[in-house]
Amino acid sequence: MSPPGSSRWSPTTEQLMILEELYRSGIRTPSASQIQQITTHLSFYGRIEGKNVFYWFQNHKARDRQKLRRKLNKQLQLQQQQQQQQQQQQLQVHHYHQLNHDNMISNHFVGSTFGYPFGSNAQDFSFFNSPSFLFQGPVAATANTSQGAMNCKWINGYNNHQSLVEKKDIALSNYGTWTLMDNVNHEPKTSCCTKPLKTLDLFPLSTTRIKED
């Protein structure tokens, strides 16, 4: 399923089944602690990281929507075609009664015949009903919303894709987006800037490259 040197996660059958069950049960955008716990539990069935769970839900939700949209578009097109056919039939009748008639027939109001079918009026709090194990502990200790408790941390680096460096020249495409994490001693062992530099030291003299990538 996920060969050792594999660059991307691929879910175990069981992991997948669980994820799908969770999805079906209403979870769409799991919170930090939910992802945390899901990951913990799924790691029992194979190597997995939080971001895998995160991306999985994101993609699954997006592609569900996409599927729906496509289906609706199909229906809409069908309906439009039908309407056009009807109109043409009417035209023919018309023609039959009165030749040399003007060709202009409004085609505009077709789309508005049925409204937006999604229940977009309500926030998705459905995960309150999500599987019990997600809320066993003192829920992620979230009562503690003080500055220290949920501390904002970190970012994609050069994403384990050493191989990409050679394949393409995009190796440095990096980062995902944002993310809070549980309180963590983030002593950047990489940082050697013990004394803060003064502002002027930050800038090289070359201001020559103003480039849009």
Added chain:
Amino acid sequence: MSPPGSSRWSPTTEQLMILEELYRSGIRTPSASQIQQITTHLSFYGRIEGKNVFYWFQNHKARDRQKLRRKLNKQLQLQQQQQQQQQQQQLQVHHYHQLNHDNMISNHFVGSTFGYPFGSNAQDFSFFNSPSFLFQGPVAATANTSQGAMNCKWINGYNNHQSLVEKKDIALSNYGTWTLMDNVNHEPKTSCCTKPLKTLDLFPLSTTRIKED
């Protein structure tokens, strides 16, 4: 600048100046370690977190693009208008010479008169020339790309917006996206699931909510 109980970061004048300088110097999507170091250095001028830096660059880049696009659209519209005027003039001349002439004049090739002005053919590696302080150490120890070194961690929680809960009912809008971080002992103090539950325990019997949000 950033009042104590403020829910969102607002940059100090100096922070802003530095960020803009970095941007001008070519930085567009700083890597993890870059953000890290930028944050460290900016925190000298006021409270700031990594995500602020991250978002700042993301937004700044996006809004630059946007500005450019708008400018181009304006130019394009202008040019189109000019062309139309020219065409109308030609038409009038035409008319002058030959009345009752066909009205069809191709309007298509207008857009292609000037190409895409961006240097979109090259990747942006410009930040290799970025301010010296960013690369003081053994560059974020990135030589170490083994599994352990850059470890994937965590996610937005209920984003310190305790106040929002009352104001609106959207309090639970949560999470950003993904993010690697330097190796960190992530002993989730929130997790109390010491022994992995069996699969069946994960699911409640209610499969009633299959909702599209």
Added chain:
DNA sequence: GCAAATTAATGATTTATTCAAG
């Protein structure tokens, strides 16, 4: 001058699109 009311900027989130591995 100075708050209340509007509007413009912009920080933060969410959704859509794209890339590329398998």
Added chain:
DNA sequence: CTTGAATAAATCATTAATTTGC
């Protein structure tokens, strides 16, 4: 062709500018 991962675009929400009536 599916789908994990990454990026860009659109959107939301709050704060800062600003206008306005006093």
